[in-house]
Amino acid sequence: MIYQLDFWLMVILVLFAILALEVRDLLAAVGVLTGFSFLMALLFAKLGAPDVALTEAALGAGLTGVFLLLALVFVGRESED
Amino acid sequence: MTSRFESVFLFVVARAMVPLIQVFAFYVITHGHYSPGGGFQGGVMLAASIILLRVSMGDESYERFPREAGIVIAGFGALAFALLGFMSMLFGGNFLEYALAVPGMGADELRYWGIFFAEVFIGFLVWGALVAIYDALETGGVE
Numbered sequence A: 001m002i003y004q005l006d007f008w009l010m011v012i013l014v015l016f017a018i019l020a021l022e023v024r025d026l027l028a029a030v031g032v033l034t035g036f037s038f039l040m041a042l043l044f045a046k047l048g049a050p051d052v053a054l055t056e057a058a059l060g061a062g063l064t065g066v067f068l069l070l071a072l073v074f075v076g077r078e079s080e081d
Numbered sequence B: 001m002t003s004r005f006e007s008v009f010l011f012v013v014a015r016a017m018v019p020l021i022q023v024f025a026f027y028v029i030t031h032g033h034y035s036p037g038g039g040f041q042g043g044v045m046l047a048a049s050i051i052l053l054r055v056s057m058g059d060e061s062y063e064r065f066p067r068e069a070g071i072v073i074a075g076f077g078a079l080a081f082a083l084l085g086f087m088s089m090l091f092g093g094n095f096l097e098y099a100l101a102v103p104g105m106g107a108d109e110l111r112y113w114g115i116f117f118a119e120v121f122i123g124f125l126v127w128g129a130l131v132a133i134y135d136a137l138e139t140g141g142v143e
Helices: A001-021 A027-045 A050-075 B008-030 B039-064 B069-090 B107-138
Strands: none
Touching: A001 A027, A001 B069, A050 B039, A050 B107, B008 B039, B008 B107, B039 B107, B069 B107
């Protein structure tokens, strides 16, 4: 176990989550969410769950980003609230 | 999407990446019964390779992988998985118990190949379903 790596992964994960909620540009929000999923996959792999990590890397960091970008084509880039 | 940007870099990189993604997806599917991964993860990777073609090549990709193919592949996978599960019920076992009466194969070997084919059919199902979801989203839900 490398506790420092765990700690900094967790800190960056929380920062990415807050940034994805707070950023005004929805395209940037999708990018940050994809980065969040990738860090999540790293953390899963480090916690000894390679099966879950593979799923998270393929679905969360791959296809979810594409589907959200495709939704942005229809709803536009600007956040309403 | 109706228009696309002509980009040599995007086109070349997509053409180079798609076969590598597919080979790794086949590796993940066929080794799913004794290593991390399996039908779902490999099927997601296969769908990702097709969606990379869709994003980078635009309307040209519909000639290679037509719009109807996604739902046909998903239906084939679901039907074959259900048949594999019900086949052992014909021989007196439970659903997906692989209690088939194949001569010359022990119970362990039957279970090995049963799980292998279940993973392959799940891979087909997930591959086709995710490509079909992408195609439905791209057209806005209308044909």
